Amino acid sequence: MNPGDAMVNVNATVVLDNVVAVNWAPFRTLPPGSRTPPMRSARTRQGVLDRLSLVAFAELQAKEGFLWAIQNLKDASDGLRIAWGTLAQEEEKHLNWLLSRIRSLEGDPSERPFPLDLWESFTRCRSAEEFCRFMARAEDRGRVGREKLALILAETDVISAELFGLIAREEQAHIQLTEQFFSTAAHSDS
């Protein structure tokens, strides 16, 4: 798999009268209050696809979160908005790497529905600093999760394991970029 094989992203965010409608395709979202189906074993192809899809959907929520913040958090400086724009592009790159891997395994990213928990948390933020704090924690949790997946899959799916490892390293740079604006963002209330 070549991470440089970018795929066309069909997602688009539409803002109508302050109501944000995001097209979450090619994923399916869980209705509010529904339980997330359990993941299948990471030793199986289906289980690997479950994890690739889960992380890909988190990348999409992060991308949309940054775009939402640019539009809605008016106290953000121009420099911070530019950084968010860069990070949105980076999350889209990760999303496309993961979708490419899912398709090379002949998987379907819409097979399992996922909750919109990240997105709902991002859009509850009311200031640039609150968003940066929350996003930095989410990015760090994601980085740790991707590192664990890289270890779990190292013997069963080397390509996916390397992909998770690469994304984890890049997430570290995302955290450092937002920390430049609020230096205690990642640690102040953890």
Ligand SMILES: [Fe+2]
């Ligand atoms: Fe990412």
Ligand SMILES: [Fe+2]
């Ligand atoms: Fe990130």
